[in-house]
């Protein structure tokens with residue numbers, strides 16, 4: 030459905046070279062990316078600032094022509110076939126609005142129906158679903174320029190879906206949103222993805238988006254793919270482990286060892302101990318522990334994706 034083969038985008042920039050002189054330099058924003066995305070996948074495309082995420086999305090949606098390599102979406106080449114492609118994809122770029130600034134939100138939706146020539150019944154059905162799930166009714170009559178960022182983003186996502194695309198590209202859909210809007214957007218996208226017939230590619234700096242939404246994580250750095258796989262695969266690659274934190278009535282005896290787990294931090298005079306779960310399940314570790322110690326409280330802590338990704342960026 031989406032194919033990129035050795036995709037590359039160079040920009041020429043002018044950089045300072047001495048007090049007055051400026052010289053031209055070529056920056057490889059995307060440096061040979063090859064990826065295939067199958068129908069129904071939900072792909073998180075992440076990377077540090079300037080890694081090349083937005084540039085990739087712009088090439089996928091026909092905004093920018095690649096310097097070299099190949100890109101196709103539904104078998105269409107985005108730049109020359111941009112109009113045909115636009116009928117089949119939805120695009121949400123935080124900084125570029127597809128809404129009419131001075132018109133009430135519902136007027137933008139009406140105009141989009143005419144532009145895309147969507148049959149009224151289909152338009153109504155899609156809009157109804159978005160109104161319900163994204164809770165739009167409170168601000169449908171408000172001019173777009175008066176909407177909060179979170180309200181506008183909910184409007185943008187609706188606008189991107191009204192013509193019934195099967196692929197949705199989103200660039201930072203939750204950036205700057207308040208907690209409620211963030212939650213609404215995430216739940217909505219999760220439901221959209223769960224339907225199985227929508228392909229979703231999103232860039233984000235918020236890894237909670239990825240954990241909630243994406244079954245595949247592509248990490249890009251300096252224009253190159255440095256990881257492509259599930260979040261679990263990323264944890265496995267970096268040796269991240271779940272940990273078991275226990276509060277004890279009495280400290281453990283000296284030299285205590287728990288099979289399948291290694292002891293980490295010991296705090297509160299030995300009354301709180303953290304074990305990294307190496308191989309065993311949390312249940313087996315807990316059973317081993319309660320057999321020898323009086324456990325007051327415990328929790329299993331999942332590995333932190335922020336940590337793993339930070340390590341990955343550093344390695345990159």
Ligand SMILES: Nc1ncnc2c1ncn2[C@@H]1O[C@H](COP(=O)(O)OP(=O)(O)OP(=O)(O)O)[C@@H](O)[C@H]1O
Nearest residue numbers: 040042056058076077078079080081082083084085
């Ligand atoms: N129009 C442009 N002209 C010159 N350089 C550009 C242009 N657009 C992007 N770049 C450069 O290309 C590189 C990749 O930028 P891009 O916006 O794709 O990164 P990003 O991963 O989306 O970053 P961020 O997370 O900060 O949005 C950066 O070095 C950026 O400065």
